[in-house]
Amino acid sequence: MALQELHSSGKIQWPGDARIAVFLSFDFQGGEDVKPDKNGRINHEEYTQGEYGPNTGIWRILRILAAHEVKATFLTCGGIAERLARQLDKFLFPVLPKEGQVVRE
Numbered sequence: 002m003a004l005q006e007l008h009s010s011g012k013i014q015w016p017g018d019a020r021i022a023v024f025l026s027f028d029f030q031g032g033e034d035v036k037p038d039k040n041g042r043i044n045h046e047e048y049t050q051g052e053y054g055p056n057t058g059i060w061r062i063l064r065i066l067a068a069h070e071v072k073a074t075f076l077t078c079g080g081i082a083e084r085l086a087r088q089l090d091k092f093l094f095p096v097l098p099k100e101g102q103v104v105r106e
Contacts, residue, residue: 030051
């Protein structure tokens with residue numbers, strides 16, 4: 002099957018006559034990949050870097066988004082959602098889910 006190019010007629014309009022649209026998506030993770038080495042020791046530098054996101058980085062991102070009234074999508078896995086429920090509750094549950102949205106499934 003041959004690929005077909007599709008082009009608009011130049012009639013696409015964004016709200017407020019914006020020239021482009023931007024979609025922000027964040028992968029919310031938190032040190033789950035940090036495992037002990039073969040001697041059972043944790044690399045504390047890797048652990049600290051992995052824990053920066055859920056303990057510091059997420060709050061900085063949320064402040065920046067709020068200051069500019071920007072919406073974004075956050076993705077995470079179930080294990081992180083359970084372990085970091087406090088962080089998720091801050092930005093996920095104040096917004097009531099609309100019909101068809103998946104929340105903590």
